[in-house]
Amino acid sequence: DAIFLIASPTKPLTALAIMMLVETGEVLPSDPVSRYLPDFAANGKSDVTIAHCLTHTSGLPDMVPENQELRRRQAPLTEFLEAVYRLELDFAPGTRVQYQSMGSLVLAEIIHQVFGMQLRDFLRVQIFQPLKMHDTSLGMSPFWESTFRGELHTRRSRIAEVNTTGLDQGDDWGWNSDYWLKLGVPWGGLLASADDWGKLCQHLLRVHVGEHGVVNPATLAAMTTNQLETMPEVPEADRRCQPWGYGWRLNSRNQADSFGDLLSPRAYGHWGATGTMVWIDPARDLFCVALTTQPYSGRRRPHAELSNIICSEIV
Structure with a gap:
């Protein structure tokens, strides 16, 4: 609530x-x-x-x-x-x-x-x-x-x-x-409830499989594709370790401290300083919304652990 x-x-x-x-x-x-x-x-x-x-x-x-x-x-x-x-x-x-x-x-x-x-x-x-x-x-x-x-x-x-x-x-x-x-x-x-964020995540998952929603599938694909690949002057290490779509942080091995270790390469999401995290994995038809009131203290280990638990429990 x-x-x-x-x-x-x-x-x-x-x-x-x-x-x-x-x-x-x-x-x-x-x-x-x-x-x-x-x-x-x-x-x-x-x-x-x-x-x-x-x-x-x-x-x-x-x-x-x-x-x-x-x-x-x-x-x-x-x-x-x-x-x-x-x-x-x-x-x-x-x-x-x-x-x-x-x-x-x-x-x-x-x-x-x-x-x-x-x-x-x-x-x-x-x-x-x-x-x-x-x-x-x-x-x-x-x-x-x-x-x-x-x-x-x-x-x-x-x-x-x-x-x-x-x-x-x-x-x-x-x-x-x-x-x-x-x-x-x-x-x-x-400002949002967990239930509302869940509605958004479910909606975007449906767009990924072809439904037209608040945006069309091609637009969402652009938002969740590594756009740094189109910028030749960005260092290779940045493109590989800090990949960004349009607005979304993309999954990579460098993101394991929050997205965990078990999400697919297609996963994307974001986290917030107030202790929040959301990710969506269209390859597994899975999402996570974690909203807390405990600000980050430098490491995001609890969210990484939560992400791994969710992935391991869903077949």
Whole structure:
């Protein structure tokens, strides 16, 4: 019954939204970001493409330098975006892999400019409502303050608090604050129940076998294929050990500390800093949703153990 702060598995949902616009011909993965966000081109960023943002090869940092300052004063997302516009790249796009949350913020703004809808509303209308994911929202929805199924408590009361003991998390800006829960950051602000995530995973498994869903099978195949293979300047070690589709982290031996040792090479997923993990293995028609409130402490051994147990129990 609990609703969890999902953290980084939000990113594949942001990617799914942008790929829906790829399907309609409104954007191309090869398009420069500056085609839609002219201010982004400042300070040498004109060569960054949508594909770079989807595959963590953009050269953007994970967070803007002002991240904590912006959160402390409860800044809106527009100020985070303005900080991204001011950034210089850490490296030339398409030459390295570096995990970057800010790429998801950029993608969300492209959706806003092209479709005329904020990402939270796009996800609600285009994905969550069709899949009946009623306990899922990017940021706490105003509707969640109303009664739920005739009960007196609200969805807000069902949100499980993240254990922030020992972390630098302010009461008014940390993971459990109303500010953060309502902000709906495109890189980590999704709130969802395990049941809802299961609906999404089951839906994607059906798409893999040919059903047309929120995206078509060809689109999902592109999202779950190693897109680094198309980037010749990315080092071979990165392509092999840090493979990325469009938004999804792909299975490899380097991912065994979370995806475990028994998933097929076709498996993909994501994990989040708040202690969450999801993976989907279309070769075995299998998925896992693990939502906790215990942040990662550097190693993901419990999730690897869980993944192995699930795989060994399913024939």
